[in-house]
Amino acid sequence: MDIRAPEQQYNPYRVYTREQWARLRDDTPMTLEPGEFDRLRSLHDRLDLQEVEDIYLPLSRLLSIYVDATQRLYYAERQFLNIRDRKVPYIIGVAGSVAVGKSTTARVLQALLARWSPRPKVELITTDGFLYPNAVLERHGMMQKKGFPESYDLPLLLSFLSDIKAGRRHVRAPVYSHLTYDIVPNQWAEIDQPDILIVEGVNVLQTGKLPRDGKAVPVVSDFFDFSVYIDAEEAALRQWYIKRFLALRDTAFTDPKSYFNRYALLSDEEATATAIAIWERTNLANLEDNILPTRPRATLILKKGADHTVESVALRRL
Ligand SMILES: Nc1ncnc2c1ncn2[C@@H]1O[C@H](COP(=O)(O)OP(=O)(O)O)[C@@H](O)[C@H]1O
Ligand SMILES: CC(C)(COP(=O)(O)O)[C@@H](O)C(=O)NCCC(=O)O
Numbered sequence: 001m002d003i004r005a006p007e008q009q010y011n012p013y014r015v016y017t018r019e020q021w022a023r024l025r026d027d028t029p030m031t032l033e034p035g036e037f038d039r040l041r042s043l044h045d046r047l048d049l050q051e052v053e054d055i056y057l058p059l060s061r062l063l064s065i066y067v068d069a070t071q072r073l074y075y076a077e078r079q080f081l082n083i084r085d086r087k088v089p090y091i092i093g094v095a096g097s098v099a100v101g102k103s104t105t106a107r108v109l110q111a112l113l114a115r116w117s118p119r120p121k122v123e124l125i126t127t128d129g130f131l132y133p134n135a136v137l138e139r140h141g142m143m144q145k146k147g148f149p150e151s152y153d154l155p156l157l158l159s160f161l162s163d164i165k166a167g168r169r170h171v172r173a174p175v176y177s178h179l180t181y182d183i184v185p186n187q188w189a190e191i192d193q194p195d196i197l198i199v200e201g202v203n204v205l206q207t208g209k210l211p212r213d214g215k216a217v218p219v220v221s222d223f224f225d226f227s228v229y230i231d232a233e234e235a236a237l238r239q240w241y242i243k244r245f246l247a248l249r250d251t252a253f254t255d256p257k258s259y260f261n262r263y264a265l266l267s268d269e270e271a272t273a274t275a276i277a278i279w280e281r282t283n284l285a286n287l288e289d290n291i292l293p294t295r296p297r298a299t300l301i302l303k304k305g306a307d308h309t310v311e312s313v314a315l316r317r318l
Helices: 018-023 037-041 049-081 103-116 134-139 154-165 236-249 267-297
Strands: 013-017 088-095 120-124 171-177 182-191 196-200 226-231 301-302 310-316
Touching: 013 018, 018 049, 018 310, 037 103, 049 088, 049 182, 049 301, 049 310, 088 103, 088 154, 088 267, 103 120, 103 196, 103 226, 120 310, 154 171, 226 267, 226 310, 236 267
Parallel strands: 088 196, 088 226, 120 196, 226 301
Antiparallel strands: 013 310, 171 182, 301 310
16 A cells, blocks of 8 residues: 555656756856847746756756657658658647746747757747637627636647648747737738747646547647646735736736726726736636646646746656
8 A cells, every 4th residue: 555645656757956957057058148038038027147047048958858859759750651751840838827927938948949059940829829809708708718728719729730740831820919808800920830839828738628439639738749837836926917917007008909908097906906806716717727737747847936936847757
C-alpha cells in the first residue's frame, strides 16, 4: 500500500528553484536589445533583464534542444515511411489564467526563439481570435462566459491548427480586439508555414469531454509539441487584474470606441468593485472550473510570486 499523500504519489515534474533554474542558462547569449523590453511587456506585467536572464534564457536553451530533437525525429520517420519531406511547424502552447501575463511570456519567447541561428520564422497567435463574436455570445446568453470553453469556436481552432501542422500555406485566423471587446469583422491574421508557432490562450490545454464511442476527436494540445502553464496564487492574480483594470480605466477605457468606455469615469472605489465583480463572476470561475484543472497537462510550469517574477519552474519528466 502506498502511504504517501496523494499529491506525492504521482509527480511527473522535476521542480527547480529560481536559482537552480537560472544556472541552466549556461552560455546562452542575451539576444534582446535593452530597448526591446518595453515592447514585449504587457501593461502591469514585470519584465526586466534579470527575469529574461534567469528564466527565459534557460527556457530558450531547453526549447532549442526539444525543437532540434523533434525535427530530427520527424525527418527520420519520414525517411522510414518513404514520404516526401515537408516542413512541420513546431507548436508551443502558452496557458494560464486571465491577467497572469501569458502575452508577455509568449512575446518574449517569440523574440528569443526568432534569434536562434539560422533565424527560424516564429509566429504567435492568441486564441481570443477564436471566441464567438459578441452577437453569437449574446444570443446564447454567454456574454459573461467569455473565455469559458463554450465561448470558443473550437472546431475552427482545431481546423486552424490542423492546417498549420499539415504545412498548409497562408492559413487564416480571426482577430479579436480588446478595445471593442469583440471579433474584428473581415480581419485576419495570416500564418504562412512558420518553423515555430506559439499559441497563447486560457483554453489551450483543455480536453473537453471525450466521446464514449472511441471516435477520434482531437483536442487543441494534440497539435502541441511543448506547452507552458503560467501559474500564480489567486490572491496575486486578483490584485493584478484589479491593477490592470484601474490602469485601463485611465487609458484604453477613455477611448469612446472602448467597450468599457462607461467605466472610464468611475472612482477608484467604484472601479475596484467593478473589477472584483468581473473577476469573481467570470475570470475566477473560469480559472477554478476550466483553467487550473489543465495545469498538470503542461510540459513546463512557471510559478510566479506576487511581484510577477518567477519563483520556481517545474519541468515534466520525459
Ligand atoms: N479591456 C481591455 N482593454 C484593453 N486591453 C486589454 C483589456 N483586457 C486585457 N487587455 C490586454 O490584453 C492582453 C491579454 O490579456 P489576458 O488575456 O488577460 O492575458 P494575460 O494577462 O495572461 O496576457 C494584455 O496585454 C492586457 O493588458
Ligand atoms: C479574451 C479573454 C477571454 C482571453 O482570451 P484568450 O486569448 O486567453 O483566449 C479575456 O481577456 C477576457 O476578456 N475575459 C472576459 C472577462 C473580462 O473582461 O475580463
